[in-house]
Amino acid sequence: MSDYVLETRDLVKHFPLSQGIVFKKQVGAVRAVDGINLQLRRGETLGIVGESGCGKSTLARMLVGLETPTSGDLFVQGKNMAKMGGAERRRGRRNIQLVMQDPYTSLNPRMTVGDIVGEPFEVHTDVLPRDKRRARVQELLALVGLNPDHINRYPHQFSGGQRQRIGIARALALNPEIILCDEPVSALDVSIQAQVINLLEKLQDELGLSYIFIAHDLSVVRHIADRVAVMYLGKVVEIGTEDEIYENPTHPYTQALLSAVPVPDPRLRGLRDQIVLTGDVPSPANPPSGCRFRTRCWKAQDICAEKEPVLEPQAKSPHPSACHFAEVRDVVHAAE
Amino acid sequence: MSTDVNVKMDAIPGLDPNAMPLQVKDLHVEFRTRNGIAHAVNGVSFDLQPGETRAILGESGCGKSVTAQAIMGILDTPPGFVTGGEILYRGVDLLKLPEAQRRKVRANKIAMIFQDALSALNPVFTVGFQLGELFRKHRGMSRKDAKARSIELLDLVKIPAARQRVNEYPHQFSGGMRQRVMIAMALALDPEVLIADEPTTALDVTVQAQIMALLAELQRERNMSLVLITHDMGVVADVADRISVMYAGRVIEEAPVNDIYASPAHPYTKGLLESIPRLDLKGQELSAIKGLPPVLTNIPRGCAFNPRCRYAQDVCRHDPPVPLYQVSSARTAACHFWKEVKGDE
Numbered sequence: 001m002s003d004y005v006l007e008t009r010d011l012v013k014h015f016p017l018s019q020g021i022v023f024k025k026q027v028g029a030v031r032a033v034d035g036i037n038l039q040l041r042r043g044e045t046l047g048i049v050g051e052s053g054c055g056k057s058t059l060a061r062m063l064v065g066l067e068t069p070t071s072g073d074l075f076v077q078g079k080n081m082a083k084m085g086g087a088e089r090r091r092g093r094r095n096i097q098l099v100m101q102d103p104y105t106s107l108n109p110r111m112t113v114g115d116i117v118g119e120p121f122e123v124h125t126d127v128l129p130r131d132k133r134r135a136r137v138q139e140l141l142a143l144v145g146l147n148p149d150h151i152n153r154y155p156h157q158f159s160g161g162q163r164q165r166i167g168i169a170r171a172l173a174l175n176p177e178i179i180l181c182d183e184p185v186s187a188l189d190v191s192i193q194a195q196v197i198n199l200l201e202k203l204q205d206e207l208g209l210s211y212i213f214i215a216h217d218l219s220v221v222r223h224i225a226d227r228v229a230v231m232y233l234g235k236v237v238e239i240g241t242e243d244e245i246y247e248n249p250t251h252p253y254t255q256a257l258l259s260a261v262p263v264p265d266p267r268l269r270g271l272r273d274q275i276v277l278t279g280d281v282p283s284p285a286n287p288p289s290g291c292r293f294r295t296r297c298w299k300a301q302d303i304c305a306e307k308e309p310v311l312e313p314q315a316k317s318p319h320p321s322a323c324h325f326a327e328v329r330d331v332v333h334a335a336e
Numbered sequence: 337m338s339t340d341v342n343v344k345m346d347a348i349p350g351l352d353p354n355a356m357p358l359q360v361k362d363l364h365v366e367f368r369t370r371n372g373i374a375h376a377v378n379g380v381s382f383d384l385q386p387g388e389t390r391a392i393l394g395e396s397g398c399g400k401s402v403t404a405q406a407i408m409g410i411l412d413t414p415p416g417f418v419t420g421g422e423i424l425y426r427g428v429d430l431l432k433l434p435e436a437q438r439r440k441v442r443a444n445k446i447a448m449i450f451q452d453a454l455s456a457l458n459p460v461f462t463v464g465f466q467l468g469e470l471f472r473k474h475r476g477m478s479r480k481d482a483k484a485r486s487i488e489l490l491d492l493v494k495i496p497a498a499r500q501r502v503n504e505y506p507h508q509f510s511g512g513m514r515q516r517v518m519i520a521m522a523l524a525l526d527p528e529v530l531i532a533d534e535p536t537t538a539l540d541v542t543v544q545a546q547i548m549a550l551l552a553e554l555q556r557e558r559n560m561s562l563v564l565i566t567h568d569m570g571v572v573a574d575v576a577d578r579i580s581v582m583y584a585g586r587v588i589e590e591a592p593v594n595d596i597y598a599s600p601a602h603p604y605t606k607g608l609l610e611s612i613p614r615l616d617l618k619g620q621e622l623s624a625i626k627g628l629p630p631v632l633t634n635i636p637r638g639c640a641f642n643p644r645c646r647y648a649q650d651v652c653r654h655d656p657p658v659p660l661y662q663v664s665s666a667r668t669a670a671c672h673f674w675k676e677v678k679g680d681e
Contacts, residue, residue: 051540052511159628189395190567194611194624216540219570223613223622242618260545261615262570266593268616269574276549277542280510332616 004075005177005210006040006063006096011072013058017285030285032058034234035072037311040178045204045211047225047242049218049257053281055234056214060182063212064098065089077177094124097171101183103163107155113166114151117141120173127174140169145199161192165199172203180212185220197224218261222246230254233284233292236311240319250317250326253293259331271334291323299325348428348437355427357528357561358384358407358446363421365402365585367632368414374632376402378585379421379658384529389555389562391572391593393608394582397629400565403582404531407563408448409438425529444474447527451534453514457506463490463517464502470524489520493550512543516550523554530555531563536571548575569612573597581605584630584640590660591667601669601678603645639670647673 014029033055040046050056061067063074065081074081076092084092100106107116118137121128128136138148144165155163164184171179181200185193201224203209215221221228228245230238230253238251249255256275263272277296282288288295294304301324309322317326365377377399384390394400405411406418409430423430425441433441450456458466467489468482477485483502490498493516506514515535522530532551536544552575555562566572572579572593579596581589581604589602600606607625627644630636636643642652651672660668663678671677 051542161628189629190569190608191395191611191625192628194622195626197613198622198624218541219613219615222615222618246615246618256542258615260541262568262574263614263616264569264573264597264609264612265614266573266576266597274545276545278546280512280543 003041004039005042005077006038006212007075008036008038008063009073009075011036011059011062011074012070013055013062013067014070028285030283031234031287032284033062034287036234036236038229038236038239040210040212042177042210043204043208044226045213045224047221047228048212048214048231049216049221049228050231051216051257051281053233053284054231055284056231057182059231060098060180060212060214063180064096065093066098090124094127094174095176096178096180097174097176099164099167099171099179099181099184102187103160103167104187106167107163109155112152112154113141113146113158116155116166117169117173120170124174136173137169140172141166143172143203144169159192160188161195164188164196168196168199168203172207176209178210178212180214182214183216184213186215186217193220200224218258230257233281233287235292235322237293237323238319238321239311240321244319246332247330248319248328249331250314250319250321250328251293251323252297252299252325254321255329255331256296263332268334273329273331275331293323299323301325348433348440350428352427355424356383357386357426358563359422359424360403360407361422361424363403363406363423364419365399365406365411365416366419367416369633372633375635376416376585376632377406378635380580380582380585380587381421382580382587382590384561384563386528386561387555387559389564389575389577391564391566391576391579392582393566393569393572393579395567395629397632398582399585400582401533404448404533404563404565407531408442408446409435410442410448443470443522443527444525445527446529446531447522447525448531448533449515449518449522449535451537453511453518453538454506456518457514459506462503462505463509467502467517467521467524470521474525485524486520489524490517492523492554493517493520495520511539512546515539515543515547519547519551519554523558526558527560529561529563531565533565534567535564537566537568544571551575569608581608584635585632586640586670587660588641588670589668591663591669595664595667599678601663601667601674602641602671603647603673603677604641606677607644639672647671647676649673 012035013033014031016026017028018024019027048056062069076095114137117140118133121133138151141148146165185196213224222242225242227241229236232253238254256277259273259275279296282295290306290308291304294300303324309324311320311322314321314326361381363377363380367374367376380403392400407423464483464486467486471477471482471485487498487502495501495516536547576593578592580587583604589605610623625644630640638654639652639657642648657670657672660670661674663669
């Protein structure tokens, strides 16, 4: 068996753009995810960061099987998901579960908490006999810090943070090895956010889970992730350990992204290296040639338009960075 | 930008040009709902000097947006009612002005930027028409002149190709560009006070940086006062001069920006600071504030924060910390035990 619990090879998702009503013809494609290679080790947390439209949610949907890849392979525990038959794939999916972003819309308002958390057992009927399910649901509620006696309540009787706990309990129901968290705390208030982050960390310690943690909040990702991948326009532009990415970022986009995050310390005002990017993210239907970041990059040269940089260690970047001119620049700490 | 047609502000009696541009005194707002009376704002006071940036920091439901709506006079009535207090613009209480005069203050003197630019803009009119409307209604300009001014404004907020984009509709703009249109709209009539309600919450960080830089630049150029309403402690640390932290409709701490981050004097402020992960530090323990914010129809007796507070004693459950304790000459806190909170840094 491979060392990785999850691995993607050249994963691609293009959404076709068509024109015409009766005679539809494809006129192009939104290249939402365009060749992603990621590995997730057992017990590790891999953070994926990027701005809206960079393809991180499409990637998440492919990983849990909600979206079929256009091309490329997805291996869960060494097995290629695309090559599996129906029954085997259903079984395989149990190992990777999703915690969704919005705790207000991801829970059915007409179902009780017990039904919501117990629904995975209705789908995967062979996991647990019917008479043991209610007890297991109560156990799960207790595990995520909810009162097991609230099993018959409805989602509207809970606050945002508690609802996110219900979502987490549902994801844990089938004893998965991998939990994919898509912006799990971005809809929550700061004082509640910390409670949920602490819960996720506690569960990882107790159950030996591996996390893929997708978020746009770079401070939260730094706190929880062991390794971090930075995405831009459907591609990973830099990947490394949390230390490498935050202390020694080498890709200009990572540097711009990090420098834009305000640090809650007024003494650092004006002392940090600030890079303000101009313009907007180009359309993924028509990405720039060569390096996709070149239209907004201050380092761009002719070569950037001609040759697409490869995600690998560069002369001045010990960790993989997809830039011809990758070089360390500290943008997180105050100068001097 | 100079004002073309002089708005007759002198028509408002008692206007004192030397008074503060904005002063809120003991403001109370309640919402009369089917489930009882929700006490959204319970005695908020703050003032604003010319050119100053005041941050109002708090989580959802703390009353920060309702305070802004009350200042602008755009509260939904019913169910919302201002039940007490004063909102002074240059010494004149806006709450006592007839609507016709209040309208002259709105957008002219005190303007507002909303969080969600897409729903704040009208989808069936061009951006130019909506911007021009301000000049047509408030300044009596012709359509042609108003459009020319709209283009100037789009240039001011650094929207490229303003001459073409003025004829486009809001959905044709990206999120950041839309927020620039909102800023242009707020600045159109050259206000003295700008209220920004979560101006960058819906935006990506790189766009947030662009918008905050633009706001800071425009504020400096015009010596405008800014009320920044937000929950983001990072943004506040970057731009604010003074901070009012709100909880359950009250200002629970008020201080210059450096003091609050260095030594918070209220357990809630302290808890907030300890519960956010920081970009430039690794592996620090996050100590979450336990429990949930109170329901506004049923705010706890005594100090509203007492059920979640690790410093709470019996006195906190009975006596609200009113009036505020003076922590130093420039700062106040609503906590009986502010010395302990501030001391054990």
